[in-house]
Structures are given as structure tokens and as C-alpha cells.
Amino acid sequence: MITFDQVSFTYTEAHRPTLQRVSLDIPEGELCVVVGETGTGKSTLLRAINGLVPHFSGGTLAGTVTVDGRTTRDNRPRDLADVVGFVGQNPLASFVTETVEDELAYTMENLGVAADAMRRRVEDAIDLLGLQDLRDRSLRALSGGQQQRVAIGAVLTASPRLLVLDEPTSALDPAAAEEVLSALARLVHDLGLTVVMAEHRLERVVPFADRIILVPGDGAPLVVGRPEVVMQSSSVAPPLVELGRLVGWQPLPLSVRDARRKAAPLRERLAPIAPPQRSAPLVATEGRREAASARKLTVSYGPVVALDGVDLTIMPGEVLALMGRNGSGKSTLLNTLSGVRRPTRGAVDLDGRDPQSLRAADLVHHVGLVPQDPGLLLYGESVRAECQTADKASGLPPGTTMRTLDRVLPGMPADRHPRDLSEGQRLALALAIVVAPSPALLLLDEPTRGLDYPSKDRLIGVLRELAGDGHAVVLATHDVELAARVADRAVVLADGQIITDGPARRVVCHSPIFAPQVSKVLAPEEWLTVEEVRLALEDAVPL
Amino acid sequence: MTRAAAPRRRSLHPVAWWLWAAGLAICAMRTNNPFLLALIGVVACVVVSARRSSAPWSRSITFFLRLGLLVIAIRIVIEILFGQRGVPGHVLFTLPRVPLPSWAAAVSIGGPVTLESILDAFVLGLQLAVILLCFGAANSLASPYRLLRSLPAVLYETGVAVTVALSFTPELVQSIGLVRQARRQRGIPIKGLRGMRGVAVPVLESALDRSLQLATSMDARGYGRRVAVGMTSRRLAGGATLGGLLLLAAGIYGVIDGGSLFGLGLPILAAAAVLCGVGLAVGGRRTARSRYRPDPWRQPEWIVAGSGLTALAAISVAGALDVPGLTISFSPLAFPSIPLLPVVGILIALVPAVAAPNPMASPTTLPRAQGGSETDGPRSREPGEQRRPVQPDLSGVST
Secondary structure, eight states, rough: EEEEEEEEEEEETOOOEEEEEEEEOOTTTOOOEEETTTSSSSHHHHHHEEEEEEEETEEEEEEEEEEETEEETTTOGGTTTTTTEEESSSHHHOOOOOOOOHHHHHHHHHHTOOHHHHHHHHHHHHHHHTTTGGGTTTGGOOHHHHHHHHHHEEEEETOOOOEEESTTTTTTTTHHHHHHHHHHHHHHHOOOOOEEESSSOOOHHHGSSEEEEEEEEEEEOOOEEOHHHHTTSSOOOOHHHHHHHTTTTOOOOHHHHHHHHHHHHHHHHTTTTTTOOSSSGGGGGTOOOOSSOOOOOOEEETTTEEEEEEEEOOOOEEEEEOOOOOOSSHHHHHHTTTTTTTOEEEEEEEETBGGSSHHHHHHTTTTTEEOOSGGGGGOSSSHHHHHHHHHTTTOTTTTHHHHHHHHSSTTTOOTTTTGGGGGHHHHHHHHHHHHTTTEEEEEEEEETTTOOOHHHHHHHHHHHHHHTTTOEEEEOOSSSHHHHOOOEEEEEEEEEEEEEEEEHHHHTOOTTTTTOOHHHTTTSSSOOOHHHHHHHHSSSOOO | OOOOOSOOOOOHHHHHHHHHHHHHHHHHHHHOOOHHHHHHHHHHHEEEEHHHHHGGGGGGHHHHHHHHHHHHHHHHHHHHOOOOOOOOOOOEEEEEEEEEOOGTTTEEEEEEEEEEHHHHHHHHHHHHHHHHHHHHHHHHHSSSHHEEEEEHHGGHHHHHHHHHHHHHHHHHHHHHHHHHHHHHHHTTOOOOOHHHHHHHEEEEHHHHHHHHHHHHHHHHHTTTTOOOOHHHHHHHHHHHHHHHHHHHHHHOOOOTTTTTTGGOOOHHHHHHHHHHHHHHHHTTTSOOOOOOSSSOHHHHHHHHHHHHHHHHHHHHHHHHOOOTTOOOOSSSSSOOOOOOOHHHHHHHTTTTHHHHHOOOOOOOGGGSOOOSHHHHHHHGOOOOGSSSOOOOOOOOOOO
């Protein structure tokens, strides 16, 4: 279906080729997952399939890419639109029309499909992806998961033989991601479609994959093979695979079901050991003043109530994971705690002050928020200029922010433009800017979006360190593995109300949606991470 | 197999609304009777309030209403300041004269202001305001997106560019809100020149990013695919369009200035229309586009367009018959008579308020029960909230 023959690609003005002598053959009806760290060329590989690289990106491509017997040399992306359906990272930015139904028909209109066939295929796509209630809705009013499903439907109606998706679940909560992935799996199994997708959150996609393409980067050759084989030695791997490698399971289990079947002896071995207590017991914090509290917080946008009477107390030195589906009010809660949004009713207490009454320049010393898109905070010409602006704005001695940045991520290129940083570096810079004035309360909105595993590890280390220094850290996240590794306490929001509040271990282990893979395998024992299991096994008496 | 049972919201063909509005607007050009003009304005407003949807553009009528009032006010103020003097009438008050040098003798400032001149100015302003209101009514009633979809195939790509521009404006406003929020987070001022730059740079950067992403998506989805057509056909399309446009210019000149071109204005216009039509049709063959569920033209469309054109016909007939009261004069000062035929005609244009399908009747316009989407601000707009144009929420921004 797709053939790469000795393909090399170099971006204009780049010193090294992004792809080097890539040869690849993807047969029909496969679900391929492209994995690798950020910046290794996953997106470039995906875009080369339908000719966006090099027709749209510029640069030099050597070798031949053939899709369904047509080469990208002779066919522009628009000429391949009937064979390849391409879904980019941000579905909202890819929408051309206004309503769901028009968007579903857009590609077919360009291809000149007859009116009655269009009508039929739109209805089929609506049924296949469960869009019945959305057909007349404005695309901009949809939730992230709905938008992603519409974006898939919009290329599907052109009946392509091949779907290419770039991180289709990165913005989605676990349930919505499941929904999108199972829709894709169904397309592969029922229609024989070929699907190629890139994804960072391997725990979500590996169980569905027929084949993994590992892009090691630095011009090293691709590793292609069955998931259980590639995962054996992959530099990026989901927790399940790491657990399997630790215990030495053969073949590697890729789904929770496979792992559970093999895990009985491990569970037995771990049974006498109590999982480590991570959360600081609340008794110990008695007498200490809370870092922040919210009383009967209600926020509404017009007729929609986003937060509904939320009571929350956050202690210093605590890492709190805020979870819940898309639209449950997580971002609103963070924005209200940080003083960006004025509550409709109720009040926020930041160490005895109301954030609404503080001047912006004083506010930064009490609360800091890293937004979902850290790029929003950055506008300077270089990393150094950014840090100097931050020092001046918050009245810090010159150089403070730069030193903080060095602690968060050593070796940042100080002359680089913030736009040219990698996702992880950008997050580190935004985090340093927010942390430098040493706010008592640190808020992070969806910090792991687009982060690869090494950047995520570093983030976790930094957050634990900050908590150790006495900062209260609140992070809103869909990433259950992150919450499992870093949080002391978990709060679950639904429809603007807190439905669960307790130690992270108890909260996530008892939720079928928010449980991390390790805990699903080892239930009913409450283990959260591979690291915990590793330490426990080292201490345990060998059988 | 279960199909969605909810009927698609039926919205009237946008061209029908524009014909209706054009009919009313031309009516307003043909009369200066303030009562007839007011009646046209009222008819337009009633139809809009009965048949507009909850879409953002439906609010544009208020903007045009305000613009109309402004036009009337400006017209009267100008008349008071610079109006023609020396016409006898009922003097209301006298402004002090401002002496002007001799080369500006044609302009006079100040002097006696008569009731007649103010009434004249008011009627002229009212006429312009009502024409604007008719335009606003069409804007409020017909979706600009659906109107663009009715363009001929040749103009399709231009249409898409306009659509994209239309949808970018609210996103730009939203993005400004986000950036201002983020900057307040950092304690950086958002006012003044430096503040403006700090907001503008990230907003423009993200807008650029987004347009690149959109262009990628459009290309990958087949935008701009061409069908190979012969050189003859392309030359024919180009030649016909160019010739048609030239003839169009000549024809309009001929029609306006009845004496020139041997009175051939109308025939030339007709030839121009045919040539342009040929050009569009032949040129359209290059794109292999098809159209998804084009707006049908059925009975309601005929009724709506017909009612507007009936009003126009009534006024035209009245004009041809020299019915008194169609064009009036305030010197000598007299109460204008109200002619029956035009009034009946204009009232017929009220029919769409009942005959057009109601876009709000569909169950799909009910607000969602669930909370908004993940990001705050305008993206989480709910249908009920969409009536307001998108605004960034800056409630947290201190001054």
C-alpha cells in the first residue's frame, strides 16, 4: 500500500537530513503506529506519505514514496486526496467549513463526487463515528473528542484506502481517546483500511497496533516490526511494557488483559509488601496554614455552569492531580484559583488574600499558572530576553529566572527563539518564568500534551522537587500515568462538581478510567508505577 | 439501519432573502415619502425578528439600525450648518454667519435655518437609512456561508477564501483574549505601546501558524484539484469573460446616459450578461467540484422573493401612473398624502414573516445540557450564548 524506497529528506537550511535512506513497506489493512521521541521526524515521515513533504514543506526529498501505485513525485497532496486521508494534530485548525455536515462533505465536493453518493457517504460516516446528534452543530462549539471524530469522518467520506493521523488523541481525555481509537480499529477491521498514526501516549495505542515503526532519530535506521518485538528494546515504552521487561515476561504483554493473565505469580510475590505511602498524611500538616482554599466556588458562562459550589483546600508541599473528562471544569477551576477568572459566587483565598484584589505584579508572587499552550506566555525574541522580561515584570533581581531555568532544564540554548524550541523546552521555559517569583501555589494545565517520555520524566522530577520546597502544585491532566507517578492527592471533577477527593493511590486505583496500567494489572493491590514495583522487588526476599 | 430522525433545519435559500431585500431597497430609492419609508423599515424589522436564526450574523440588523440613525443625524447636522440659504420658509432659528473668503462663495456657514430644509434633510437621511436597513435585513436573514456556496463554480475558490477569512475573525478575538490572560499571569502590563506589541506578536504568530495548518489541511483534502481541459476551452472562457465585462461597462454607460450609443444600452447589457454567463460556465468546467445538498428553490423561496418584487412592482406602477404622494416636497409645507397602492405593495413584503420556514423551530437549537469544552472563553460558547458576537472574557483584567 505504501512503499518508501531509499527516501532521504532534508529541510531547507537544515544541516542534517531528517529522514535518511528510509525504506519501508506497509501492506494493506494494517494499523501502524509511528513512535519515537519529539523531533526525530515522526511528523515528517507521516507527511511524506501524501506528499505534504516536500510539496508543502519545501526541502529536498530523494528516493521514491509510492502510495497505491502513485508516486508523490508526480502527484501533489490534492491529487492524492482520494487515496490518502490526512488528519493533522489540531482538528480545529483543519476545519474549512462551519457545520459538521458541510465539513463531512467538503473533501467529496472537491473530488466531484455525485450528489446522491455524497449524501449516502455522509450518512454512513455519521453512523460509523456516532455523530448523529452533532450534524447541524457549529464545529467550533464541539468538544475535543467530537472535533477529532468529525476530522476523521471528514476524510473518511472520500473513501480513501489509507488514513494518516498525527497524534489523534493528544488533546483527549482517556474516555474520548478510547472512543476515537476504537473507531479507528473498527475501520481497520471492518473496512480493511490502512491506518498510520503517530502517538506519544503509547499506553493508549499499542494494544491496537499491528505494527510499530520506531523512529530513533539522528539518522539511525527505522525499527519496524510487530509490537511485542519492537517494544522489547524500544527507547520509548508504555508502563505495561516496562513492567513486562522488568519481570521478564515473554512474549511482552501489550494489553492489560494479556498482562493480567501472566501476573498471578507477581501479584503473589508482592502480596506481603505494602505499597509505599506517598501522600503526606493530613495530620502532619495540622497547624500549617493552607496554601490556598476555595469556598463554594461557582462560575458560570451565560447559561452554562462550569463550576458548581466547589470547596477545595490545598496544602503546601502537596501535588494535587485534577482529573475529569473534557469540559468538566478543570481549566475553569485553575483559572479561577489563579485570579484570571472572577468567580460568579464564592471566593478564593490565597494565603489570606483574594486574587481578584491583587495587582498583576503582586499576583505572580502568590500564584502561577502554566497554560495549556505554554507558547502563550512567550513572546520574546530569545530565551534570554524572555527571562529578563520576567525578572523585570515580577521585580526580581536580574538573573533569577535564568537560574531557575537552569535548574528546571539545564543547558537551554539562551539565544534560541522560543518558537524554535521543542515542546519540552518551551514548557520548561514557561515553568521557569512562572516559578521564579516563588509563588506559593503553582498551577499547570495539561502539562504533558505533546511531551515524549524523557521530557515527562524530567517534568515529574521538577514537580516533586518544587513540592519538596514547599510549593503547592495543582495539575489538571488527562494523563493518568503522570498523575499516578507524581500526585499525592487526586480530585475528580464532573459537571463542575468535585465527585472524589482523596489520596491519589486510592482515587486512581479504584476508577476504571483513571487507573494507570500497572494498577490495572496488579489490582486489588494498590501499586501505581513500575518504579514502585521495581523497588519492592529489590527489597523482597527472593522466592 | 437507523438514520438520524431529526430533520435538518430548513433555512431559506439565501438568494431569495437577498431578492426580497433588494426589492424593498429599490422601493426605498423610488420614494421620499417619510411614511412609506418608515413603513418599509418597519416591514424589514418585523420580518427579521420573526425569521432570523441564532447564528452570530443574525445580530447584524442592530448594527445597521444604529448606522441608519447616525446617517439621519449627520444629514440633519450638515443641513443646519451648511444648508442652502435664501429659500423662503418657516425660520426656526438663525445661526451666526461665518464670513468665508470670496473663493469659497459656494459654501455658506450659518444663517437662518428653516423647518422645510430640516424636513428635506431628514427625509433624505431616512431614505439612506432605510436602504441600509434593507441590506442589514438580508445580512441577518441569510447565512453568508450559504450565500457563498451559491456562487458559480469558477468563483468557488474566491468564495472559500472569504469563508476562511470570516471564520478567522472570531478566532483572532479569542486568541487576543488568551494572550492578554497569559500576560496578566506574568505580571506584564497589557496597556500602552509596549503592551500592544506584546499582545500583537504572539497573536499574529498563532494566526500565521493556524493559517498554515489550514492550508495544509485544505491541500490534503483536494482543494484546488483541476481537470485537464483543452487550450481552446480556456481561451474561450477567458475571452468571453473579458468581452462580457467590457460590454457590461459600455452597456451601463448607455443606460445611464440615454442619448449616447444610439439608445442601444439595454441590448448591449443583455449581450454582456450572455457573454459573462458563457465565460463562467466554460471556466467552471476546469474544476470538477460537485455540490453537497445545494439549497433547494421551492415554494417558500418563490413566495419570499416574489413578495419583495411585488412591492417593487407596486411602487413602479404607482410611479408610472404619477400617483400623488410618492415623491413629495415640503415647500410649500404640507402634510404628505399616503398613496394606497404603494402601501398595499409594501405590506405584501410582510408575507415572509409567516411564509418563510422558521430557523428557530428545529430541536437542534436547544442548548446542550452538558458543560462547555475544555478551554475557557469563546470556544466553549453554547448555542444560547452564540447570539452575542464573540468577546474575550477580560473580566479578570484589572485596569
